[in-house]
Amino acid sequence: MLWMTRGESAGLYRILDDISKQQLPKSEMAEMAENIKGMRAEMKTESEKTGKVLAEIKTESKKTGKVLAEIKTESEKTGKVLGSIAGTLEGMNKTLKSIDGKLDGNPGPSGPKRPDQ
Incomplete structure (x- = not known):
């Protein structure tokens, strides 16, 4: 049993040794930490810029x-005005047809015929 524990212990030492070999030296880890801090600061700055741009887009969207x-309101008003004009033109058309019919029934002076006849 003692032999088994010694073997397991040796195996654990090997595993720990392999892990320690995989770790970076402290100087490189410090440099990486500084790089990460710089990246985080840059990301924060970009995030703030993005937030400002999104706020501007939201404001412009509300204005739009x-x-x-x-x-839309002006279009509806224009539609009403055009509808009123169309009604007036229809009334004028009926009046002109009525006048035209009366003129056709009136022989009038003998002279040249109207060009539309």
Whole structure:
């Protein structure tokens, strides 16, 4: 049993030795830590910039929404005006047809015929 423990102990020493060989020297680890700090600071700066840009986009989007609402309102007003104009033109067309019919029934002076006849 003691022999087994000694063998296991030797195996564990080998494993620990392999792990320690895989670790980087302290100077390299310190350099990596500094690089990571720099990257984090850079990421934070970029994140803040992105946040500002997103806030600007949100503001512009709200402005665009207001402008689109105004355009819709003006479009509806224009539609009503055009509808009113169309109604007026239909009334004028009926009046002109009525006048035309009355003129056709009136022989009038003998002269040249109207060009549309």
